[in-house]
Amino acid sequence: MSKCVICEQRRGKRFCPLKNGMICSQCCGLLQAEGNCPEDCPFFVESKTFASEKQEERENQLGERFKRDFSADDQEAMRTVDSIATPLNDLFLAAAKEDGYLEDKDLVEALDDLIADLKGGRSEIKSPDDVKLNRAGALVPQMKEKLESLDADPPVPDYLVIPSLEILRGLVSLSTTEENPKAYIDELMKEREKEEEHPEEEEEEIAQAGKPVSVDVSQVEPEAEPAVTTPPPESPTASDLFEDVEEEPEEK
DSSP, X not given: OOBOTTTSSSBOOEEETTTTEEEOHHHHHHHXXXXXXXXXXXXXXXXXXHHHHHHHHHHHHHHHXXXXXXXXXXXXXXXXXXXXXXXXXXXXXXXXXXXXXXXXXXXXXXXXXXXXXXXXTOOOOXXXXXXXXXXXXXXXXXXXXXXXXXXXXXXXXXXXXXXXXXXXXXXXXXXXXXXXXXXXXXXXXXXHHHHHHOHHHHHHHHHHHTSOOOOOGGGOOOOOOOOOOOOOOOOOBHHHHHOOOOOOOOOO
């Protein structure tokens, strides 16, 4: 077997169209790193496919970790989810105003369909005429358009889009009740009405969020004995969002 035409030390086991000769695997890897390999080289294609699969595996692991460790108290995680949820919530509001019968379960179904569609790798957006004539089906193509035109700052990594959608789906499902099947939609409407009635309060909250708080030390009184209070309810965590718990009906 001939020696590698590049290093002339190791055996050449791969034909290199770039060097028009046999090269060793190490020199082949170095050439690939330089980015000059022809696209039809079988060794380059194999290496590129392997690298893509490893990258996808790493991103899936990061996405699962993000979803598993999610907490509403984590501001950075909430910003990521809000970047995805905000434009979709705007869409949900507009749809609810047009269709008074829209319920939270329709949003959950639409999110389930969208997540399944994205996981299946189908990127083509169907027109409203092509989808099944139901409330959830009509929302899916509009939701995909929202995601494609997403302009978040900072940008949301692709591998966090589906986990963020799954978290949003969990929040919607967690909010709705048998007594109020539109609880999530109602809460969105209340928040929107508050913003429209008092826009200056919203701007003030945003402005104050970035300002340091100054304290006059001379006016600070000694600490009093802490009062015993009932702890506030904990913010929803990943286990709340992704575990379906069926409660037994109470005996009357």
